[in-house]
Amino acid sequence: MTSAVAAAPARGVARSPREWSSRVRAELVGNILPFWPRQALDRAGGGFFGEVADDLTVHTRAARASVVNTRILWTYATAARVIGPEWRETADWAFEAVAGPFWDNQAGGLFWWVDWQGKPLALRKQTYAQAFGIYALSEYYRLTGSPKALDLAKQLYLLIEQHSYDPKLGGYIEARDRDWKALADMRLSDKDLNSPKSMNTHLHVLEGYTNLLRVWPDPVLRARQKALIELMLDRIVDPVTGHFKLFFDEAWTSLLDHISFGHDIEGSWLLVEAAEAVEDAALIARTRAVALQMARACLPGLDRDGSMMFEADGQGVIRDSDRHWWVQAEAVVGFYNAYQLSGDEQFRDASFRVWDYIEAHVVDHKYGEWHAKLKRDGTPVRGSEDADAVLVGPWKCPYHNARVCFEMLNRLGNEKETP
Numbered sequence: 001m002t003s004a005v006a007a008a009p010a011r012g013v014a015r016s017p018r019e020w021s022s023r024v025r026a027e028l029v030g031n032i033l034p035f036w037p038r039q040a041l042d043r044a045g046g047g048f049f050g051e052v053a054d055d056l057t058v059h060t061r062a063a064r065a066s067v068v069n070t071r072i073l074w075t076y077a078t079a080a081r082v083i084g085p086e087w088r089e090t091a092d093w094a095f096e097a098v099a100g101p102f103w104d105n106q107a108g109g110l111f112w113w114v115d116w117q118g119k120p121l122a123l124r125k126q127t128y129a130q131a132f133g134i135y136a137l138s139e140y141y142r143l144t145g146s147p148k149a150l151d152l153a154k155q156l157y158l159l160i161e162q163h164s165y166d167p168k169l170g171g172y173i174e175a176r177d178r179d180w181k182a183l184a185d186m187r188l189s190d191k192d193l194n195s196p197k198s199m200n201t202h203l204h205v206l207e208g209y210t211n212l213l214r215v216w217p218d219p220v221l222r223a224r225q226k227a228l229i230e231l232m233l234d235r236i237v238d239p240v241t242g243h244f245k246l247f248f249d250e251a252w253t254s255l256l257d258h259i260s261f262g263h264d265i266e267g268s269w270l271l272v273e274a275a276e277a278v279e280d281a282a283l284i285a286r287t288r289a290v291a292l293q294m295a296r297a298c299l300p301g302l303d304r305d306g307s308m309m310f311e312a313d314g315q316g317v318i319r320d321s322d323r324h325w326w327v328q329a330e331a332v333v334g335f336y337n338a339y340q341l342s343g344d345e346q347f348r349d350a351s352f353r354v355w356d357y358i359e360a361h362v363v364d365h366k367y368g369e370w371h372a373k374l375k376r377d378g379t380p381v382r383g384s385e386d387a388d389a390v391l392v393g394p395w396k397c398p399y400h401n402a403r404v405c406f407e408m409l410n411r412l413g414n415e416k417e418t419p
Contacts, residue, residue, distance in 0.1 A: 099149075128188055130208075272284070
């Protein structure tokens with residue numbers, strides 16, 4: 001079979017900003033971006049297929065997740081804006097899905113799941129999903145100036161603030177039912193605790209609000225974002241360890257002491273980005289200091305081959321030795337952000353080593369896109385071994401791996417070449 005992706009570049013080449021940037025761009029435009037319209041776009045029924053297996057088998061009747069579709073929308077709106085207009089068609093296609101079958105015309109907001117024909121399967125209003133809707137629709141507005149996109153993004157923000165915000169104890173409740181009433185089971189997945197508040201949801205509300213502020217600098221939104229950043233610094237980041245606490249009761253008692261290296265390193269740079277969008281000098285300084293603390297706390301999560309481990313318990317013992325695709329992507333950005341903030345070469349070295357690992361092991365050079373999981377020895381976890389080991393699935397999407405490319409193209413493009 002002919003390879004879907006060009007062979008991986010030789011390891012250990014000079015890592016000048018220009019050369020590194022060239023490698024990043026080749027991965028983005030030669031592999032990640034072409035894959036989704038080619039393999040996942042449902043030309044007959046609209047939207048995107050819910051599952052494509054690790055051997056490119058398309059499961060046409062698999063359920064479709066709003067989170068994946070909003071992430072696809074964000075990816076291709078960004079690509080059309082910063083790479084070229086050839087990606088506009090896929091962005092438009094994704095927008096029609098998000099604003100169409102996933103949108104609840106009765107009660108507002110985004111459904112959690114729809115079936116392959118676009119009929120709602122899970123009517124719940126997961127705050128996490130609404131946040132990604134804001135993130136994606138704001139980006140589509142940046143690309144197109146579509147009044148509908150901005151209006152929908154604003155609606156999602158107002159729905160979150162009206163129904164999910166906790167006015168007594170702060171923060172956001174995980175989920176509501178279709179009509180925005182209380183819900184007994186609020187979990188994102190069966191792997192999560194059924195807790196009323198979580199780090200993960202707050203991190204992505206933060207991310208969505210940052211992007212909305214870029215296109216709608218509303219003073220109330222700015223105040224809500226500032227309060228959210230402060231809450232994350234005060235309640236969610238452990239000031240001693242530099243790691244995120246993960247799950248909470250309504251009064252912010254931590255319910256689990258595990259360490260999620262991927263969320264920690266992702267959150268380190270998203271907090272700085274959020275403070276910069278708020279344009280508060282004191283908050284920017286505070287988030288930069290915390291970002292460096294978090295990046296240092298994540299260095300022990302790197303293995304000798306340059307990869308980032310997934311999760312440890314509260315004593316630092318590794319609980320999951322698989323290498324998850326999204327964790328590697330966020331490690332590249334998070335460590336490079338720490339290098340830019342500090343000038344400390346150990347962070348730049350860490351970022352580059354993870355990118356090297358991605359090119360050598362995570363990129364699927366046979367079928368395209370990235371492997372979802374790898375074993376500790378760098379071999380892919382197959383779909384026959386793990387149902388989550390897919391190229392397209394309920395959580396597997398082009399958002400993390402495309403975003404590391406967008407981020408690194410921008411960051412490396414601003415670096416001066418060493419003579």
